[in-house]
Amino acid sequence: MTLTLPVALAVLAAAALHAGWNALLKGGRSPLLDGALLGLGGAVASLPALLLLPLPPPAAWPYLAASLVVHLAYFAGFSAAYRHGDLGQVYPIMRGGAPLLVAIASAAAVGEVLPAAGWLAVGVITAGLVTVGLRPGGLGAVPPKALAWAGVTALLIAAYTLIDGLGARAAGNGPAYAVWLMVVQGFVYGAIVAALRGRELLARGRERWGRALLGGAMSVLGYAIVLWAATRAPIAMVAALRETAVVFAALLGAVLLKEGFPGRRLVGAGLVAAGAALLRLA
Numbered sequence: 575m576t577l578t579l580p581v582a583l584a585v586l587a588a589a590a591l592h593a594g595w596n597a598l599l600k601g602g603r604s605p606l607l608d609g610a611l612l613g614l615g616g617a618v619a620s621l622p623a624l625l626l627l628p629l630p631p632p633a634a635w636p637y638l639a640a641s642l643v644v645h646l647a648y649f650a651g652f653s654a655a656y657r658h659g660d661l662g663q664v665y666p667i668m669r670g671g672a673p674l675l676v677a678i679a680s681a682a683a684v685g686e687v688l689p690a691a692g693w694l695a696v697g698v699i700t701a702g703l704v705t706v707g708l709r710p711g712g713l714g715a716v717p718p719k720a721l722a723w724a725g726v727t728a729l730l731i732a733a734y735t736l737i738d739g740l741g742a743r744a745a746g747n748g749p750a751y752a753v754w755l756m757v758v759q760g761f762v763y764g765a766i767v768a769a770l771r772g773r774e775l776l777a778r779g780r781e782r783w784g785r786a787l788l789g790g791a792m793s794v795l796g797y798a799i800v801l802w803a804a805t806r807a808p809i810a811m812v813a814a815l816r817e818t819a820v821v822f823a824a825l826l827g828a829v830l831l832k833e834g835f836p837g838r839r840l841v842g843a844g845l846v847a848a849g850a851a852l853l854r855l856a
Contacts, residue, residue, distance in 0.1 A: 577736050577807040577815075577853055585803045585815040586850075591796035592813040593822030609649050610767035615783070615790025617760025620753050621673035627750040630741075637741025639756055644734040645759050646766070647649035651727035652806045659720025667716070667724035669732060669817050670703030675732035677810035683736065686808050696814045696853035702705075702845025703820045705838055732813075738801055739809035756794045821846050 584591050595612070630638065655664040677696045680686040688696065716724070738755070742748035779786065803812045821843050 575808050579854070581803045581807050582801050582815060582850070582854060583668075585812055586818060588796040588799035588803075589816050589819040590822050591792045591799075592816070592819035593825075595792040595796075595825055596615050596819070598785050598792075599790040604778070606649075606653045606767060607775055608763045608782070609653065610775060611779055611782060611786035612790050612793060614764040614779075615754075615760075615782050615786035615788070615798075616794040617764070618792070619787055619791035620757050620760075620794050623753050623759065627753055628747065630745040630747070630751050630754055634741050634745035634751055636752070637737055637744055638758070641734050641741060641755055642759055642762065643736045644730055644737060646763060648727060648730040648734060649763055651723055651730050654721035655720055655727055659717050659761040663764035664716070664720050664724040664727075665823075666706060666820060667721065667804075668702050668727045670700055670706075670724070671728035672731040673706060673814035674700045674733065676735050676813040679732055679736050680739075680808070680810045684740065684812065685691045686810065688808065688810055691852055691855055692808070692811060695849045695855075696810060697844050699814045699817065699849030699853060702842045702847075702849060703817055705842030706820050706824050714788060725855045730755075735813050736809060739812070740805035742804050746805075748803070748805045749798040750819075752798040752801045753794060756797060760790070760811060768821065814853065815850060818846055818850065 652664075652668060655668065658664075673696050677688055677693065681688070738751070741755075742751045745751040764775075800812060800816050824839050825841070
């Protein structure tokens, strides 16, 4: 498999969608509640698609079950990370560290070893993503507990990325796998959070249901594109390109939310662009 230009552009579009739904939900007071609403919104928005997409074959069911478990752990992980550190501190560690971990895992677990240029590209993208997101002071400015939970969450992101890439291949239909996964996952996670904090979830849902529905639909569409790409290109390359969402999020923050775009972010964005170009040459 190779990363063709159409596949690369599709993954970049998925990254833009990922940044878009994050921007929609930015400012939420509770990652736990907002994550549950996002999942429920995506599940509800995806229900009509189930009439058009086939049920994944039995060969894909173990991957769906494993992914559901890892995703639930991921939701717990990022909620814990955000309890101990803010978005700007932990998000770049979680998302920026995942591509390199996916490359290592896919090489070790399934023998999908990148060429030298591919490893270089993933490393450059990882460095760029962390540079875009980290604040002055670097990792030393991140509270130890937040850093630990961000690291755990990065491992979980890498795990579900690899599981879902292989699951989409086993299903033979990346979008169908993604939609069925997101529907089941959204309702299961929503039910768990409702059992824990039902009144708060209901009140939050009344306040932000429109954003949750739109953001959830964007999330499902973006992930469907990513898993379609994983059936046509190395999973590690797809994962690295997908995490360019960090750069899109920084750009949206600068343009729409007036957060600014300091020099280090410009350097990081340049590294990500260089890494993306290297991926096409790998």
